[in-house]
Amino acid sequence: MYAYDELDRTLINERVSEFRDQVKRRLSGELTEDEFKILRLQNGVYLQLHAYMFRVAIPYGTLSSKQLRRLAHVARRYDRGYGHFTTRQNIQFNWIKLAELPDALSDLAEVGIHAMQTSGNNMRNVTSDQWAGVAPGEIEDPRIWSELIRQHTTLHPEFSFLPRKFKIAITAAEHDRAAIKIHDIGLRLHKNGDGETGFEVLVGGGLGRTPFIAKTIKPFVPGRDILSYIEAILRVYNQYGRRDNIYKARIKILVHELGIEKFAKEVEEEWKAMGDVGLTLDHAAIEEVRSRFSYPAYEKLPHMPDELKQAAHDPLFERWRKNSVSAHKVQGYSIVTLSLKPVGGPPGDATAEQMDAVADLADKYSFGEIRVGHEQNLALPHVAKRDLPLLFKALDRLGLATPNVNLVTDIIACPGLDYCSLANARSIPIAQELTRRFANHDTADLIGRLHINISGCINACGHHHVGHIGILGVEKNGEEFYQITIGGRADENAQLGTLIGPAVPYAEVADVIEDIVEAYLALRDRPEELFVDTVKRLGVEPIRERVYATR
Amino acid sequence: MPLVKQGRITTDLFVHVADGAELPGDGAVLVTAERFLADPEALLRRPGKLGVLWPNNRSLDDLVPHLDRLASVALVFPTFRDGRAYSQARLLRERYGYDGELRATGQILRDQFVFMTRAGFDAFEVKKDADADAFAQTMKRYSVFYQPTGDGRVTALNRRMQLRHSESAGQ
Numbered sequence: 001m002y003a004y005d006e007l008d009r010t011l012i013n014e015r016v017s018e019f020r021d022q023v024k025r026r027l028s029g030e031l032t033e034d035e036f037k038i039l040r041l042q043n044g045v046y047l048q049l050h051a052y053m054f055r056v057a058i059p060y061g062t063l064s065s066k067q068l069r070r071l072a073h074v075a076r077r078y079d080r081g082y083g084h085f086t087t088r089q090n091i092q093f094n095w096i097k098l099a100e101l102p103d104a105l106s107d108l109a110e111v112g113i114h115a116m117q118t119s120g121n122n123m124r125n126v127t128s129d130q131w132a133g134v135a136p137g138e139i140e141d142p143r144i145w146s147e148l149i150r151q152h153t154t155l156h157p158e159f160s161f162l163p164r165k166f167k168i169a170i171t172a173a174e175h176d177r178a179a180i181k182i183h184d185i186g187l188r189l190h191k192n193g194d195g196e197t198g199f200e201v202l203v204g205g206g207l208g209r210t211p212f213i214a215k216t217i218k219p220f221v222p223g224r225d226i227l228s229y230i231e232a233i234l235r236v237y238n239q240y241g242r243r244d245n246i247y248k249a250r251i252k253i254l255v256h257e258l259g260i261e262k263f264a265k266e267v268e269e270e271w272k273a274m275g276d277v278g279l280t281l282d283h284a285a286i287e288e289v290r291s292r293f294s295y296p297a298y299e300k301l302p303h304m305p306d307e308l309k310q311a312a313h314d315p316l317f318e319r320w321r322k323n324s325v326s327a328h329k330v331q332g333y334s335i336v337t338l339s340l341k342p343v344g345g346p347p348g349d350a351t352a353e354q355m356d357a358v359a360d361l362a363d364k365y366s367f368g369e370i371r372v373g374h375e376q377n378l379a380l381p382h383v384a385k386r387d388l389p390l391l392f393k394a395l396d397r398l399g400l401a402t403p404n405v406n407l408v409t410d411i412i413a414c415p416g417l418d419y420c421s422l423a424n425a426r427s428i429p430i431a432q433e434l435t436r437r438f439a440n441h442d443t444a445d446l447i448g449r450l451h452i453n454i455s456g457c458i459n460a461c462g463h464h465h466v467g468h469i470g471i472l473g474v475e476k477n478g479e480e481f482y483q484i485t486i487g488g489r490a491d492e493n494a495q496l497g498t499l500i501g502p503a504v505p506y507a508e509v510a511d512v513i514e515d516i517v518e519a520y521l522a523l524r525d526r527p528e529e530l531f532v533d534t535v536k537r538l539g540v541e542p543i544r545e546r547v548y549a550t551r
Numbered sequence: 552m553p554l555v556k557q558g559r560i561t562t563d564l565f566v567h568v569a570d571g572a573e574l575p576g577d578g579a580v581l582v583t584a585e586r587f588l589a590d591p592e593a594l595l596r597r598p599g600k601l602g603v604l605w606p607n608n609r610s611l612d613d614l615v616p617h618l619d620r621l622a623s624v625a626l627v628f629p630t631f632r633d634g635r636a637y638s639q640a641r642l643l644r645e646r647y648g649y650d651g652e653l654r655a656t657g658q659i660l661r662d663q664f665v666f667m668t669r670a671g672f673d674a675f676e677v678k679k680d681a682d683a684d685a686f687a688q689t690m691k692r693y694s695v696f697y698q699p700t701g702d703g704r705v706t707a708l709n710r711r712m713q714l715r716h717s718e719s720a721g722q
Contacts, residue, residue, distance in 0.1 A: 007707045011695040018692050022662065030681060038632050039662055121632065151697040151707065157669035158641055158700070161634025238638045277645065278699035278706075288711055 001064055001369055002147050003292050004112040012109045015116055015155070019043050020102040027099065042122060042160065044090075044115030045101060049421050054079075054096040055118040056108060060128035060146035060170070061089040061372040065359035068370050070111045072355035078104045083355070085340060085348040087374045087412055087463055088167070089127045090118050094419055116154055121162045121249075123153035123234070127169045129177045130373035133295070134381045136329045139189045140197060142172035144290050145226065148281065151289075152227050159234045163241035164249035166234070167206075174492070179374055181205045181214045181494035182466055184251045185233060187226070198222040203233060203263070204255030205494075207460035212252040213494050215260045217267065223286065228279040232271035236263070296367035296382050301332025304385070311389035319441060320392055323403040325383075334385055336366075338378040338395060339402040339410065343439045346428045347413045348376030357398050365391050375451075376412055377405065407444040408452060408517065409435040412463060416456030416473065417480075423456035425473025425480035425506070430454055433510045438517075447517055450531045453488075466490035468532045469516060470497045471509060480506040486516065486543060487535035498540045501548045512547060519546035553683035555675040556652070558690065560683050563676075565602050565623060575599075581625055588613055595620050604656065607635035611642055618649045623674070628657035637670045644671030645701035661689045669700045 004012075022043075026036040037047075044055040056071070063071075071091055075083045078100050079093040086092055096104060105115060118125055126146050133141040149168060153159070159166075171178040172189035180186030186202035198220050205214025221229045233251075240258075242248045255263045311317045326335040338358065341347050350358075358378060362370045365387045366380035373379060378400075383391060395401035404410050411434060414420065416427030431454055438444050453467025457474075464470030470485040481503040488497030504512050517531075523542055524534045535543065554563040565579045570586050579600035587594055587603045594601055595617070602623030605614055614624070624643060626636035636655070643649040654674040655667050661682035667675065668690065677683040696704045705713075 005711070007695045007710060011693070011697075011707070014693050014695065018662075030679075035631075035660065154697050155666075155693070156698055157666045158637045159634070160666055161632055161637065235638050239635055243633060243635075273646065284712060285708055288708065288715065 001062060001294055002143065002289075003294060005292070008151075009109075009112060011154070012112065012114045012116075013106075015043070015114060016102065016105045016109050019105060023098060023102055038120065041120035042117065043105075043120075044118035045096075045098075046119060047421070048094065048419050049417075050419070051095045052098050052101070053419070054093045054101060054104065054115065055086070055090045056093070056113060056115045057118045057125040058089045058091060058113075058372050059125055059150050060132060060143050061130045061374075062132075062143065063370040063372060064111075065362040065368040065370065067111045067113055068355050068359040068362070070108060070113065072352040072359070074104050074107060075352040075355065077107075081353075082349055082351045084346070084415065085350065085372055085376050085378070087376060087414075087461065088125060089130075089372050089374065090125060091372075092415075094415070117160075119165070121164050122160045122166065123156060123162075124165055124167045126150045126153065127167070127178055127183075127374065129171050129173055130371040130379055131177060131326070131335055131381065132172065132371075133293075134328050134330075134333075134335055135173050135177075136327050137174060138329070139172045139191060141293065142170045142189055144286065144293065145187070145189065145199075145223070146170050147292075148227065148286070148289050149230065152230070152279075159238055162234070162238055163243045164246065164251075166237070166251065168230070176490075176492040176494075177373065179463070179466070179490040179494070181492075182207055182211075182463065182490055183214060185230065186214045190220075192220050192222075196222055199226055201229065201233075204252040204260070206250050206252040207463055207465050208250065209247055209458040209460075210250075210253065210256075211460070211465040211496050212256060213496065214252075215255065217260065217264045224281045227281060228274055228277065229267075229271055231277075231279060232267050232274060235270055236266045240266075296369075298330045298333060298382070299384070301384055301386065303331050305332070307386040307389055311392075314389075316396075317389060317392050319445075320396075320401050320403045321388060323407070323445075324401070324405045325388060328382070330382075332385055334383050334388060336380045336383045336388070336391065336395075337373075337405045338380065338400045339405055340377050340400070341404055341410050341435065342399050342402050343409065343435045344432050345399075345435070347411050347431050350378070354398055354400060357394075358400070361391065361394055374412075375406075375410065377410070403441055404444055406449045406451070408438045408447050408450045409444060411435065411452045411454060412467065413454040414456050414461035416454070416462075420456060420461075422459055423473065424458075424475040425456050425482065427454045427456040427462055427471075427473060430471060430473075430482070430506075430509050434513060437510050437514055446527075447521065448527070448530055450517070451489075452513070463490060464488075465496045466494060467497060468530075468535075469513060471513075474503060476503065482506070482509045484509075484512060484516070486540060487532060489532055500540055500544050501551075504551075512551075515547040516543060519543045522546070553677050553680060555677055555683050555686045556673065558687055560686075565600070567604070579622065581623060584609060584614070587617075591617055602652070602654070605639070607633065607639060611639060611647070615647050618643070618647055618651070621649075621651055623652040623654055624649065625654040625656045625676075626672075628655060628659060628663075631658040631660055631663060637666065640667070640670040640672055641700060661685050664689045665693050669696070669698075669702050669704065671701055 202214035455462035485497030600622035
């Protein structure tokens with residue numbers, strides 16, 4: 001955990017006072033709605049279909065139990081008793097009253113939580129691997145760098161009014177759980193030939209109506225130079241990014257229009273011209289931030305404790321363990337994913353009671369720490385293996401032990417037309433119906449890893465382009481239709497999905513998805529061949545034929 | 552529209568002169584980039600201070616050679632969501648060493664004062680009287696800064712390092 005010091009806390013409180021003044025000026029009419037809109041967006045406040053929506057940052061997906069309890073408090077006190085975890089390590093509250101927002105922010109500030117730059121045309125909440133610091137085989141803990149970048153990007157005096165939003169994600173593991181290739185800047189921590197730690201810098205990824213996979217702009221930027229290099233990218237973007245058309249304003253369009261070589265050259269020139277502007281991170285500066293991260297005092301524990309051997313006789317426990325428990329870098333410990341995708345439930349939602357209970361379980365079994373991943377699930381990052389059976393029982397009682405992590409019902413979905421003013425179609429009911437269709441866990445196991453992503457409009461908050469199966473809601477003559485793509489992926493081999501056929505009406509989506517899955521089961525080479533690999537091997541056509549033959 | 556300079560509302564000595572309009576015989580004037588670049592020498596010879604209103608989509612390259620003879624550079628925020636002039640301001644101050652008046656014009660609200668000051672602006676044509684009145688108070692909103700800029704405010708990281716240094720020196 002990163003421990004906020006007096007300076008971090010002061011800044012968050014100062015931001016709350018500023019926002020209180022902005023709300024006051026809006027309520028008194030001193031600010032027009034147009035003016036206020038930009039200001040509230042800088043602090044995570046959207047106006048949705050029914051009410052204001054409030055998006056709170058969970059930087060690089062790390063929460064303490066105390067912080068999670070406070071989120072539960074906000075859900076209970078200012079909202080309707082639940083929150084929604086998003087694909088960018090944020091939590092959203094959907095029913096906040098404007099006049100109460102400053103108080104909600106103030107309550108959150110007491111535990112070091114804020115909503116700065118969770119929306120608006122600025123540098124957004126920095127995201128990272130939810131297993132950072134505990135995944136085996138990491139180069140080093142990417143949260144050190146995430147925090148350095150979080151600080152650098154917070155209330156940046158030059159880049160708070162960019163052409164469009166700007167998202168940075170960081171990974172330090174071989175398997176990319178942070179989806180860095182669909183971010184404006186993706187950073188992959190690695191070591192060069194001399195053993196020096198630095199970053200492969202990717203730029204120009206993003207989804208929305210013009211999706212692009214990020215391209216490498218520089219294979220190695222030493223860690224000490226990463227802030228100045230990011231600054232150079234942002235400066236080029238701030239000056240040359242398009243401002244005439246909101247749909248062409250993301251950096252991906254600039255990179256695409258200039259070409260990556262030309263863009264890289266512009267950045268390189270700017271970077272060289274910057275000289276020493278106080279952004280170089282020397283060893284002491286990096287260590288200063290590193291020293292604020294505390295790590296659990298792990299015990300020396302056996303790889304296979306008796307408790308685990310005994311529990312292996314319980315098939316329900318075993319199914320959950322095989323699905324939701326992952327290897328930890330320390331022997332005797334595990335990373336446990338808590339599925340927020342119950343059968344029939346809206347993906348990513350958690351009630352205040354669940355949040356409180358997870359906070360208690362984190363205190364008891366995970367050194368008080370919780371993680372939030374872009375797949376809209378939670379994780380307990382340091383669970384002793386001997387505690388797994390008891391933890392399973394507790395999670396099961398809370399409805400947080402659905403053994404579907406990474407399976408067909410672990411669906412990523414945006415809020416869609418049920419909440420969002422931009423949406424063309426509903427997302428949540430589609431997800432709910434699919435979880436019912438695939439409710440049988442044996443079937444889901446048989447299908448294997450399969451990511452379904454649903455977006456209710458072209459803005460692609462549900463990342464449908466990079467779902468193994470992507471579902472995009474569109475509007476046709478006043479009716480909800482859905483375009484379906486297959487073969488997308490968001491990991492280190494990120495790729496955009498391919499359209500499988502004509503859009504289908506709301507009522508037929510679940511049938512089509514079932515047919516796609518059946519076609520895959522019939523076509524796969526062997527049970528271990530994942531859906532996305534079968535699509536890669538065969539292309540879309542054989543699946544399209546089977547699915548659309550009778551339609 | 553009130554002008555805030557050196558933290559106070561002051562009388563604007565500069566007259567904005569539109570393209571094609573006649574220049575006053577003396578006194579300080581602000582002219583457009585186009586007018587300035589058409590004949591910089593003539594304008595610079597004229598008695599009275601000269602300022603140039605530089606658009607936010609024009610490279611600074613044509614302006615830089617004249618910086619040491621200009622009394623003011625005015626940068627433009629066509630709307631307050633258009634932040635290009637923040638980059639121009641930092642470049643003028645931090646890269647090209649410009650030390651004359653750097654003026655923010657356009658849609659200027661109190662909510663930008665801290666950002667603008669940090670980027671190097673020291674004069675503000677503020678849209679609303681209430682915001683101009685609130686300038687000094689608004690500048691006190693923040694006491695912690697994460698980024699180094701040319702304004703010299705000490706960053707949080709540097710304050711922590713100093714603290715650490717003095718703590719270890721005291722042991």
